[in-house]
Amino acid sequence: MMKRAFSRRDVLKGSTALAATVFAWPLRAAPPAAEAITPALIEAAKKEGKLAFYTAMDLAFAQQLAKAFEAKFPGIAVRVERSGAERIFTRIGQEYGANINAVDVVNTADAAHCILWKRNGWLAPYLPEEVAKHFEKAYYDPDALHVTTRVLVSPLAYNTNLVKAEEAPRSFADLLDAKWAGKLVKGHPAYSGTIMNATFQIARDLGWEYFEKLARQRVMQVQSATDTPKKISLGERAVMVDGAGYLVIRYKEEGQPVEIVYPEEGTPLAASPSAVFKAAPNPNAARLFQNWMHGREAQQIIVDVACQYSAHSETVQKPGVRPLAQIKLMKEDPEGVEKGAEEVKRRYAQIFKV
Amino acid sequence: MAIALPAELGERRASRIDLSLPVLITFAALLCVLIVLPVSWLVYYSLTAVDPVSKARVVTLEHFHALFTDPDFVDPLITTITIAVSSSVICCAIAAPMGWLVARTDLPLTGTIRALVTASFVTPPFLGAIAWEILAAPNSGLLNQAYRALIGAPQDEYLFNIYSLPGLIFVISCYTFPYVFVLIANALDRIPGDLEDASSILGAGTWTTARKVTIPLALPALVAGALVAFLQAMILFGSPAILALPAGFHTMTTKIWSLFQYPPKPELAAAASLPLLLVTVFLLRAQHFILGRRGYSVVGGKSGDPRLVKLGRMVWPALAFVFCVLMLPVFLPYFALFNAAFSRIATTLISPASFTLHNIYFTFFELSSTQVALKNTLILGSLSATIGTVLALVISYVTARRTIVGHRALAFLATAPIAIPGIVLGVGLFLSYTRPPFVLYGTLWILLIAYVTIELPAAYQQLQSAFRAVHPELEDASRILGATQLQALRHITAPLLRTSVIATWCFIFVSVIRELSAAIMLFTSETKVVSVLIFDLKESGDLGAIAVLGLSMLLITFAVVIFVNRIPGFGATVRLRNN
Numbered sequence: 001m002m003k004r005a006f007s008r009r010d011v012l013k014g015s016t017a018l019a020a021t022v023f024a025w026p027l028r029a030a031p032p033a034a035e036a037i038t039p040a041l042i043e044a045a046k047k048e049g050k051l052a053f054y055t056a057m058d059l060a061f062a063q064q065l066a067k068a069f070e071a072k073f074p075g076i077a078v079r080v081e082r083s084g085a086e087r088i089f090t091r092i093g094q095e096y097g098a099n100i101n102a103v104d105v106v107n108t109a110d111a112a113h114c115i116l117w118k119r120n121g122w123l124a125p126y127l128p129e130e131v132a133k134h135f136e137k138a139y140y141d142p143d144a145l146h147v148t149t150r151v152l153v154s155p156l157a158y159n160t161n162l163v164k165a166e167e168a169p170r171s172f173a174d175l176l177d178a179k180w181a182g183k184l185v186k187g188h189p190a191y192s193g194t195i196m197n198a199t200f201q202i203a204r205d206l207g208w209e210y211f212e213k214l215a216r217q218r219v220m221q222v223q224s225a226t227d228t229p230k231k232i233s234l235g236e237r238a239v240m241v242d243g244a245g246y247l248v249i250r251y252k253e254e255g256q257p258v259e260i261v262y263p264e265e266g267t268p269l270a271a272s273p274s275a276v277f278k279a280a281p282n283p284n285a286a287r288l289f290q291n292w293m294h295g296r297e298a299q300q301i302i303v304d305v306a307c308q309y310s311a312h313s314e315t316v317q318k319p320g321v322r323p324l325a326q327i328k329l330m331k332e333d334p335e336g337v338e339k340g341a342e343e344v345k346r347r348y349a350q351i352f353k354v
Numbered sequence: 355m356a357i358a359l360p361a362e363l364g365e366r367r368a369s370r371i372d373l374s375l376p377v378l379i380t381f382a383a384l385l386c387v388l389i390v391l392p393v394s395w396l397v398y399y400s401l402t403a404v405d406p407v408s409k410a411r412v413v414t415l416e417h418f419h420a421l422f423t424d425p426d427f428v429d430p431l432i433t434t435i436t437i438a439v440s441s442s443v444i445c446c447a448i449a450a451p452m453g454w455l456v457a458r459t460d461l462p463l464t465g466t467i468r469a470l471v472t473a474s475f476v477t478p479p480f481l482g483a484i485a486w487e488i489l490a491a492p493n494s495g496l497l498n499q500a501y502r503a504l505i506g507a508p509q510d511e512y513l514f515n516i517y518s519l520p521g522l523i524f525v526i527s528c529y530t531f532p533y534v535f536v537l538i539a540n541a542l543d544r545i546p547g548d549l550e551d552a553s554s555i556l557g558a559g560t561w562t563t564a565r566k567v568t569i570p571l572a573l574p575a576l577v578a579g580a581l582v583a584f585l586q587a588m589i590l591f592g593s594p595a596i597l598a599l600p601a602g603f604h605t606m607t608t609k610i611w612s613l614f615q616y617p618p619k620p621e622l623a624a625a626a627s628l629p630l631l632l633v634t635v636f637l638l639r640a641q642h643f644i645l646g647r648r649g650y651s652v653v654g655g656k657s658g659d660p661r662l663v664k665l666g667r668m669v670w671p672a673l674a675f676v677f678c679v680l681m682l683p684v685f686l687p688y689f690a691l692f693n694a695a696f697s698r699i700a701t702t703l704i705s706p707a708s709f710t711l712h713n714i715y716f717t718f719f720e721l722s723s724t725q726v727a728l729k730n731t732l733i734l735g736s737l738s739a740t741i742g743t744v745l746a747l748v749i750s751y752v753t754a755r756r757t758i759v760g761h762r763a764l765a766f767l768a769t770a771p772i773a774i775p776g777i778v779l780g781v782g783l784f785l786s787y788t789r790p791p792f793v794l795y796g797t798l799w800i801l802l803i804a805y806v807t808i809e810l811p812a813a814y815q816q817l818q819s820a821f822r823a824v825h826p827e828l829e830d831a832s833r834i835l836g837a838t839q840l841q842a843l844r845h846i847t848a849p850l851l852r853t854s855v856i857a858t859w860c861f862i863f864v865s866v867i868r869e870l871s872a873a874i875m876l877f878t879s880e881t882k883v884v885s886v887l888i889f890d891l892k893e894s895g896d897l898g899a900i901a902v903l904g905l906s907m908l909l910i911t912f913a914v915v916i917f918v919n920r921i922p923g924f925g926a927t928v929r930l931r932n933n
Contacts, residue, residue: 052879059896063720079722081879083890090616095878098788100796102880162509183510188599190615191893220517220600227895234701236494342617349426349612353602 032125032144034132037291042073044284050077051285054092055107056085056193056272057150058226058247061306068301069292076285084224085109085193085272096122101279104286105293107149109225109272110193111334112341114146117275124278128291130312135294139271139311146275147294150302151309153327154198154268156261157229157248162238169239171264172206176213185220185228185237188354190345194225198242198268200337200344201330206265208347214241215351233258242268249307249321262322266330377840381748382760385767388807392782393774396631399624399785417625427626430604433519434588437605440523441587442580445531448679450576453538455672458568459663467676468539474683475532476911478868478885479525480592481904484892485687486525487596488694490514494701496690517601526593528683530586534579541575542568547661560663574644581641585634589775591871592885596892606630607777611874620785627778635773688908694901713898721899726880727887728906731867734798734883738805739862743855745806746813751843754821755829765814772811779804780875796878804872809862816861820854821847860918864911 035041045051055062059082066078083091085108092103108114117123118141127144139148156175158168162183169175175184187195202210220237222228228243233256240248245267248260274293280286292298299312307321317323337344400418402411421427455461456468474482489497492512501513515521545568553563594605604612606626613623665672694700698708717724746768753765771779783804787794794800824847832842848855870885877886884907891900 054879059721059891059894059899060716063716063722066722067720077722079726079879081723082894084893086616087893090614090618091879093616094614094618095796098793098795100878102796102878190612219602221602222600222893222895224894227893230895230897231494234491234494234699236491236701345615353429354599354604 032127034127034129035287035291036129037288037295041284041288041291045073045282045288046075048282048285049075050079051104051280051282051289052079052081052102053105053107053289054081054083054088054103056088056109057082057107057306058244064305065293065298065301068298069289072292072297073288076288078289084188084191085113086189086191086196089113089193092117096120101277101281103277104280104282105274105276105289107272107274107293108193109152109270110196110337111148111271111273111332112196112338113193114141114273114275115334115338118143118145122278124276124280124283124286126276126287126290128294130291130295134296134313135311136313141273146273147290148271148311149274149293150272150306151311151324152194152270152272153245153262153309153324153329154194154225154242154270155245155248156240156263157232157243157245157258158239158261159232159235159237160257160259162235165259168259168261169263170261172202172210172241173265175217175239175241176210180217180239182218183238184214184217184241185222185231185239186214186241187225187228187243188221188223189348191223192225193272194244194268194270195242196341196344197270197332197337199348200333200340201266201268203344203347204333204336205330208351211348211351215353219352221352221354229258246307253307253320262327264328266328269329269332271332271334377748378752378764381745381752382764382767384745385749385764388803388810389767389770389774391786392779393631395785396624396627396778396782399621400628403621417621420622421625421629427609430606430609431629433598433603434606436519437523437526437594438584438588441527441530442583444523444527445534445583446576446580448527449531449534449579450538450572452676452679453535453542454564454568454572455665455676456535457539457542458564458661459665459672461665461669461672461676463673467680470680470684471532471535472915473912474529474680475536476864476868476915477529477683477687477908478592478870478904479529479590480596480870480885480889480892481691481868481907482529482683482687483525483593483596484888484897484900484904485690486516486521486528488690488700488897489686490516490521491701492517496693496701496703497686499701517597519598519601519603522594522597522601523587524682525597526587526590527583528687529593530583530590531679531683533582533586534576537575537579537582538572541572545571550661564663577644578641581637581644585637588633589630589777589871591777591874592889595889607775607871610777610781614784614875620781623781624785627775627781630775631773631778634775638773691901691904694897695905697898700897700901713902717899717902723882723887723890724903727882727884730798730801730881731884734801734805735863735866737798737802738809738866739859741802742806742809742813742862743817743859746810746817746858747848747851747855750814750818750821751847754818755826765818768814769811771807774807776804776808776869776871777875779807780872783872784875795876796881798881800876801873801881801883804876805862805866805869808869808872809865812865813858813862816858817851817854820851824850857918860914864914867907867911 053066057065062080062082066080069078070076088106088108089110092106095102114123123145125144127140128147131140131147135147140146156169169180189196189199219241220231222231225243226247228240229247229251231237232240233251245260248258251258274290276286276290294312296312296314299310299315302308303310303315303318307318309324401413401415403414403416405412456464489495492498492515493510495514495516497514498512501507502509502511516525549571550563550567553567558566589607591607591611595608595611598605598608610623610626613619613626693704695713696709696711697704698710698712702708749764749768753761783800784795786792787800794803828846829842832846833839837845868885870889873883873886874889877883884903888900888903891903
């Protein structure tokens with residue numbers, strides 16, 4: 001039964017993406033033709049009526065984004081499947097390994113995943129019109145298999161009730177001071193894509209010895225990059241070592257006692273790309289969502305509501321969020337992460353015991 | 355069934371097909387598939403590895419070697435044993451005096467106490483663990499905040515640290531002690547009063563009798579309780595995943611689970627599962643041995659109600675002790691969940707300023723997984739309960755009436771899953787049903803199989819004891835009048851068993867709702883259940899939604915439990931005794 005469903009999908013894939021594949025593969029350099037949101041696409045998407053969006057975004061925001069889409073295109077229900085990027089990566093791997101094609105659109109926080117999915121041939125080429133017009137080439141795949149939806153940073157942050165501004169850590173090195181023992185909270189690279197990239201970059205720039213010393217500080221280990229800001233805002237720990245910078249900014253806006261610190265050594269960076277799966281059960285709704293999510297409207301929601309960075313050139317920067325250009329950033333290296341992820345997880349588990 | 359029938363009656367019956375034998379063979383085969391298949395895959399995977407050159411599977415002991423030499427596995431192994439032993443000791447130390455107070459003294463409010471023990475029994479341990487995080491996280495925990503406010507201690511001082519080995523042992527004990535309590539209270543209930551009377555007549559005082567007669571007779575149950583507590587603590591997944599990881603250590607169950615992260619290492623997971631399986635089998639044999647001996651010790655002593663010890667002025671300290679204990683698994687955690695559900699910030703006490711309905715709105719109207727998970731949970735709960743009850747009913751009928759050869763094997767198969775820890779079964783089922791000929795991964799079927807397998811032993815034991823109470827003469831009469839075995843079962847025995855059947859159904863339903871360790875291995879995004887959703891939310895720290903979902907889960911559970919209690923003859927106490 002699985003076999004038949006698969007071949008039917010193959011036919012479907014063939015018919016919907018024929019033009020794109022034929023032109024994209026032989027030429028390589030030229031991306032497939034950009035596609036607008038046409039009434040035909042909307043109609044076909046409405047017939048499908050639903051889509052599954054696997055994402056690593058903070059749950060509350062992912063649901064907000066889904067609601068905005070549902071309001072714009074009534075009759076298409078978005079089911080948000082939120083987890084850490086690495087967890088989502090495992091989930092999709094397990095599902096595809098068992099021939100279960102449940103995912104329509106994915107948004108991961110670890111660009112390395114797209115490299116592997118692309119190599120497996122799981123992704124469908126699809127270039128939304130506004131991406132072709134308003135995104136720099138660095139922010140989408142040359143074969144249009146994935147597009148950077150948002151850019152994330154993983155800074156330090158602290159609870160202002162527990163730490164005075166003048167005593168706050170300014171660098172990763174500061175965290176090794178004995179006064180922070182038992183006061184740090186940190187995400188896990190086997191769960192979160194942001195943390196995977198951050199761990200990779202910190203280990204590359206500061207060496208694994210840094211983590212060995214950090215582990216002696218009795219660090220509280222949580223899973224998600226979206227949990228570390230929650231833990232410091234509750235006051236459970238004073239300082240977060242890594243995690244979603246955007247949530248710290250959001251919580252500060254809401255009046256919670258948190259403050260962000262961009263560490264002197266450089267702030268880890270993670271691009272968060274999205275892709276449509278070739279074998280998506282709702283191929284039209286998937287394309288509509290992918291197209292809408294990278295349009296001006298949704299990208300501005302990402303900037304305004306989620307306090308993240310957009311690659312869309314027409315989005316207006318949000319006051320109070322420090323522009324990327326003014327932050328000293330660590331260098332992103334998805335290829336390196338793709339090759340080194342297993343080693344990162346292994347060494348991390350050795351050092352932090354979980 | 356040696357009943358001589360008149361010739362023509364016999365002929366008339368022969369013209370109808372008696373389906374019982376094929377039905378019974380089918381059930382035996384079904385049980386074999388349920389149990390033998392996953393366990394064989396576990397053994398096969400644990401002993402083989404993919405050869406990197408030839409890509410073929412070769413036999414190897416490398417996984418077991420890694421298991422017992424690599425500190426990544428040895429440490430969790432030691433931790434697990436520490437947790438299991440400590441929880442077991444704590445549970446006995448608490449449950450034994452409590453069981454004695456409730457069963458053998460004139461302590462008032464025993465009905466309420468038993469009901470509260472039932473409440474802690476049906477509370478999912480992972481939910482309890484999350485609630486205890488809200489209560490006793492060192493800095494943000496409500497109890498630690500209260501402590502600092504009371505004595506004016508500085509910000510980083512705390513009374514409790516739930517993210518620690520003692521914290522984990524404490525929380526596990528909270529939700530394991532009901533098992534021990536039930537065993538001990540049952541044993542004490544059953545100890546005949548005349549043995550104690552004899553002791554009194556011979557001049558022993560109240561306390562001497564308790565010390566010399568009652569306690570020794572209850573001791574085997576205590577040992578059995580210790581074993582059950584040990585097993586429960588060993589195979590638990592949720593609480594360690596929630597409390598051990600932040601503290602920076604693994605237990606065996608969380609380690610097995612982490613082996614499925616990309617790139618998955620099913621061989622190691624299978625190898626790590628087998629020790630849990632073997633220890634469980636060994637301990638259950640030990641328990642059987644001990645409980646079996648207990649059976650002889652009171653043989654023939656069934657007359658006379660237990661005599662209640664008069665507590666006198668000690669009644670107040672006794673009541674205080676019992677309710678202090680029950681604060682820990684029930685009152686405090688429920689309060690914490692309630693607070694988190696209606697407060698803007700989970701660890702801020704509800705006040706007019708912090709009160710919000712946002713969490714409720716978010717959980718039911720924005721969170722898109724809620725509906726899917728609730729639907730799946732209810733479908734799986736009712737299906738597993740129905741199928742499990744039918745299976746248990748037929749098997750216990752066969753074993754109680756000894757109608758076919760090999761009924762003992764059937765009884766063994768029905769109780770065997772009790773030895774398979776949830777996470778181990780999860781791994782086994784994952785290995786069995788992600789490949790042809792049975793590709794069930796990604797469907798609700800694989801979860802259904804898991805739940806039915808896990809719940810079958812308890813259901814079987816409940817119904818078997820119920821069957822024993824219905825005399826076979828009634829069925830024989832029906833058979834003589836020309837009914838087939840199945841018709842006799844349907845029209846005579848089934849109606850007599852109705853209350854037990856309903857109770858068993860509800861028991862399975864409630865147990866399925868709180869199951870996490872098998873589901874965490876087997877779910878896919880479309881077959882998520884509420885327990886897994888709560889665990890997902892926990893990993894990203896969304897406490898408000900967890901509290902709302904957790905309370906809804908408890909609400910459904912209590913509705914079912916109260917429904918069972920309304921069935922005449924099935925009070926909470928009876929319900930628990932059958933476990």
